[in-house]
Amino acid sequence: MSLPRYIVVGFFAAVITVVLYLVMHTLVSQAAKNLGGNDDLPSIDFQKVKLEDDVRERSRRIPKKPPPPKEPPPPPKMNVQQNQQVVNNMPTPNIPNLDLGVGGNGPFLGAVGQVNMTEEGGVIPIVRIAPQYPRKALMAKIEGWVKVKFTITPSGTVSNPEVVDAKPKRIFDREAIRAILKFKFKPKVVDGVGVEQVATQTIEFELPEE
Numbered sequence: 001m002s003l004p005r006y007i008v009v010g011f012f013a014a015v016i017t018v019v020l021y022l023v024m025h026t027l028v029s030q031a032a033k034n035l036g037g038n039d040d041l042p043s044i045d046f047q048k049v050k051l052e053d054d055v056r057e058r059s060r061r062i063p064k065k066p067p068p069p070k071e072p073p074p075p076p077k078m079n080v081q082q083n084q085q086v087v088n089n090m091p092t093p094n095i096p097n098l099d100l101g102v103g104g105n106g107p108f109l110g111a112v113g114q115v116n117m118t119e120e121g122g123v124i125p126i127v128r129i130a131p132q133y134p135r136k137a138l139m140a141k142i143e144g145w146v147k148v149k150f151t152i153t154p155s156g157t158v159s160n161p162e163v164v165d166a167k168p169k170r171i172f173d174r175e176a177i178r179a180i181l182k183f184k185f186k187p188k189v190v191d192g193v194g195v196e197q198v199a200t201q202t203i204e205f206e207l208p209e210e
Contacts, residue, residue, distance in 0.1 A: 124186040131179035145204040146176035154194030156187045
């Protein structure tokens with residue numbers, strides 16, 4: 001493109017630019033006049049509106065405590081009948097009457113055993129235990145007796161028991177000793193003080209009659 005053409009194009013562009021500027025300036029000025037002269041347009045006033053909270057007080061009633069539960073009625077009394085003890089058919093040793101060793105041969109306590117005292121004074125059993133019949137002797141149908149010598153302590157218990165004679169030998173000794181050790185006697189008192197005393201007892205083991 002030659003230089004004259006550049007000059008012509010630049011000229012027309014400048015003219016168009018000036019014309020557009022003048023048109024825009026005219027439009028803006030006219031709009032400003034229209035806005036400034038119109039007093040009828042409403043105005044918007046922004047104000048803060050105070051919101052009142054509608055707070056309602058709610059009353060709460062405290063629930064009443066429930067009344068205490070009534071005491072349950074006492075349980076009815078029940079008549080409980082005691083069960084009768086069933087006595088088995090096991091044989092029990094036959095223990096002869098208790099005799100004094102120093103004064104007469106009459107019975108002393110009944111079916112407890114024969115006790116011969118070696119010194120003056122009587123003995124009074126407080127606790128007496130019958131011996132058990134040995135199983136082997138029961139199965140073999142063996143009868144017999146055991147003579148035991150022992151010491152009654154100042155507190156009434158039995159100590160130092162020993163078999164002095166037995167028939168048959170060593171069949172009933174253990175059960176006789178066990179029974180004697182469980183005996184308890186009223187201690188002998190001399191001048192207000194309990195003293196030891198020695199006694200003997202014979203225990204017979206007999207089978208029940210068929």
